[in-house]
Amino acid sequence: MLTRDQAAEIFSRIRKYAAADELECLFYGGRSALTRFANNTIHQNMAEENYGVSVRSAFGGRTARATTNKFDDASLQEVVSASESLARVQEPDPDLLPIPSSEEAQGRYSPPSNGAAAPEGNKLPSRHFEETSNLTPAQRADAVGQVVAIAQKRNLTAAGIFANSETIEGIFNSRGLSRWHRQTSAEVSITMLAGDSSGWQKANSPDIAKLSPAHLAQIAAEKAAKSAAPREIAPGKYTVILEPAAVLDAVGFAFYDFGGLAILDQRSFLNNRIGSKLFGENISIWDDVSHPQQSGSPFDGEGMRRSRVQLVEQGVVKRLVYSRASAARMKQSGHAAKVGLVETTGHGFPIPNEIGEAPMNVVFEPPQEPKTVEQMIASTERGILVTRLWYIREVDPYEKIVTGMTRDGTFLIEGGKLVCGLRNFRFNQSLIEMLSQVEAMSTPVRTSGEESLDMVVPAMKIRDFNFTEVTKF
Amino acid sequence: MRAESWNRLPIIRMTNISILPGETPLSLEQLIASTDQAILFQTNRSWSIDDKRYNFQFGTEIGWEIKNGKRIRMLKNPSYSGITTEFWNSMDAICSRDEWTLWGTPNCGKGQPQQVMGTGHGASPARFRRVKVGSAYS
Numbered sequence: 001m002l003t004r005d006q007a008a009e010i011f012s013r014i015r016k017y018a019a020a021d022e023l024e025c026l027f028y029g030g031r032s033a034l035t036r037f038a039n040n041t042i043h044q045n046m047a048e049e050n051y052g053v054s055v056r057s058a059f060g061g062r063t064a065r066a067t068t069n070k071f072d073d074a075s076l077q078e079v080v081s082a083s084e085s086l087a088r089v090q091e092p093d094p095d096l097l098p099i100p101s102s103e104e105a106q107g108r109y110s111p112p113s114n115g116a117a118a119p120e121g122n123k124l125p126s127r128h129f130e131e132t133s134n135l136t137p138a139q140r141a142d143a144v145g146q147v148v149a150i151a152q153k154r155n156l157t158a159a160g161i162f163a164n165s166e167t168i169e170g171i172f173n174s175r176g177l178s179r180w181h182r183q184t185s186a187e188v189s190i191t192m193l194a195g196d197s198s199g200w201q202k203a204n205s206p207d208i209a210k211l212s213p214a215h216l217a218q219i220a221a222e223k224a225a226k227s228a229a230p231r232e233i234a235p236g237k238y239t240v241i242l243e244p245a246a247v248l249d250a251v252g253f254a255f256y257d258f259g260g261l262a263i264l265d266q267r268s269f270l271n272n273r274i275g276s277k278l279f280g281e282n283i284s285i286w287d288d289v290s291h292p293q294q295s296g297s298p299f300d301g302e303g304m305r306r307s308r309v310q311l312v313e314q315g316v317v318k319r320l321v322y323s324r325a326s327a328a329r330m331k332q333s334g335h336a337a338k339v340g341l342v343e344t345t346g347h348g349f350p351i352p353n354e355i356g357e358a359p360m361n362v363v364f365e366p367p368q369e370p371k372t373v374e375q376m377i378a379s380t381e382r383g384i385l386v387t388r389l390w391y392i393r394e395v396d397p398y399e400k401i402v403t404g405m406t407r408d409g410t411f412l413i414e415g416g417k418l419v420c421g422l423r424n425f426r427f428n429q430s431l432i433e434m435l436s437q438v439e440a441m442s443t444p445v446r447t448s449g450e451e452s453l454d455m456v457v458p459a460m461k462i463r464d465f466n467f468t469e470v471t472k473f
Numbered sequence: 474m475r476a477e478s479w480n481r482l483p484i485i486r487m488t489n490i491s492i493l494p495g496e497t498p499l500s501l502e503q504l505i506a507s508t509d510q511a512i513l514f515q516t517n518r519s520w521s522i523d524d525k526r527y528n529f530q531f532g533t534e535i536g537w538e539i540k541n542g543k544r545i546r547m548l549k550n551p552s553y554s555g556i557t558t559e560f561w562n563s564m565d566a567i568c569s570r571d572e573w574t575l576w577g578t579p580n581c582g583k584g585q586p587q588q589v590m591g592t593g594h595g596a597s598p599a600r601f602r603r604v605k606v607g608s609a610y611s
Contacts, residue, residue: 032586034585036585044482048480161585189585391522391523393520393521394519396610403519403521403532403609404521405521405522405523405524407524426530426554426608428610468608468609469605469608471527472525473525
């Protein structure tokens with residue numbers, strides 16, 4: 001693994017070659033490995049190790065980047081030269097700020113959102129686990145063997161991946177800022193296929209000890225078996241119970257609008273809605289990199305400390321997240337008086353970029369009276385249980401209507417019980433209305449999907465969810 | 474089979490699928506003029522399809538109502554949807570080469586780890602019968 005000391009030494013060599021007014025270097029990369037299986041057998045194993053440095057040079061308001069994954073002197077000279085020659089020919093950016101000092105980047109510390117005491121030294125708990133980084137192909141194969149055995153026992157066909165990685169992220173700049181983060185990640189995704197049905201589960205954690213491929217396989221297999229011979233019922237508005245993966249992939253489409261630049265660009269559905277009650281009173285949402293179930297680095301693309309930000313409080317949109325530049329622009333704009341507290345929150349993407357910033361560590365606040373999915377089913381006279389959603393796309397950016405399909409385990413609920421599997425539906429649903437019609441929630445859990453970053457989200461029971469069509473399976 | 478780069482495994486995907494133009498000369502204006510009642514959809518802005526590629530839905534930026542061979546008014550937030558095989562079997566006219574354009578979203582992501590590739594899809598305007606419209610806002 002590339003270490004912090006090695007990166008610091010590479011940065012010191014880059015500085016020697018640099019002539020720009022300001023210099024910033026982002027280090028990235030790591031080791032990753034993946035075992036893929038289909039048709040009840042492993043058919044691919046891959047492993048990769050790669051590190052790179054992205055060099056940003058600035059001359060006044062002109063800035064640009066160049067990137068290399070070669071750290072010899074000649075390559076570093078070349079990447080510095082490329083970065084500087086690109087920067088010199090850019091149009092000046094009037095919003096470009098000087099790079100932050102180490103002191104500025106420290107920001108304000110925000111305590112964790114789960115009520116726990118602040119970690120000693122205000123540092124994140126480690127997200128690097130030796131057991132995860134040391135996972136071998138043989139251990140992954142053993143786990144896949146357990147998954148396949150579960151599939152074969154029930155006459156199902158299993159497919160999926162089991163992956164692990166160890167990654168670094170670092171930033172050094174010419175004003176003395178130096179930040180470093182390393183973490184591990186393990187991920188399991190399992191699809192169980194039957195003749196006319198399927199089931200699915202996916203999980204991701206920095207700590208392999210928190211994942212159980214066999215347990216996930218049992219759930220996926222149960223879903224495939226129970227949804228066999230699916231019935232077709234008419235589309236319409238139904239009470240639904242969305243499992244956490246389905247909630248995640250739907251609500252994920254909302255959060256890129258919670259950035260200051262999205263408001264300044266007038267591309268956010270929160271334009272003229274901040275401070276108003278947009279969702280149900282049972283919805284409170286934070287961005288909190290320090291949450292024990294979250295992952296990722298505690299600093300942003302300029303090295304600024306990520307603050308904990310309450311985005312939504314009891315249905316009212318309270319605040320946005322900001323990069324340094326977006327906060328400075330917002331304070332000078334006509335929107336400043338109607339967007340809540342404006343300050344740098346440490347959510348900026350590496351400069352230059354077009355998006356500005358976004359919450360990257362979304363956490364839903366636990367409900368006062370959490371219900372399990374089983375309790376939600378038992379309380380439902382007629383409704384539909386949804387395992388996951390698929391191919392979600394935005395239909396209307398201001399009403400935040402998204403469309404997509406159900407997939408891999410959609411069930412009819414009648415009289416408080418699962419009755420049968422259903423053919424999959426297309427939905428066209430406003431996320432604003434969806435989060436205003438939540439009747440019950442589970443305790444939020446770290447959740448993985450296919451469309452959104454991992455978040456800490458609950459399962460939800462929602463009334464009048466809008467299914468518009470049904471497909472052939 | 475396509476791979477994003479030398480260090481990625483090829484996966485099954487279709488990055489450059491086009492539909493041939495009609496052989497009989499036919500302009501878009503002639504197609505409109507030969508249509509009694511229809512909606513002309515222009516400029517896709519959202520797309521979604523199920524994992525077996527049956528049910529699809531497209532939202533477009535603008536639509537025009539056609540009546541008696543003429544565009545009579547602009548339509549807001551138009552969408553169309555259907556089942557792939559039924560949709561393509563309902564096509565009864567397609568414009569010729571002069572109307573053919575190489576369209577395509579900038580890129581498409583697939584696979585684990587994800588592989589992103591450029592895409593391009595050529596087509597001429599075409600007419601489809603009995604297509605469901607308006608589901609996106611229903």
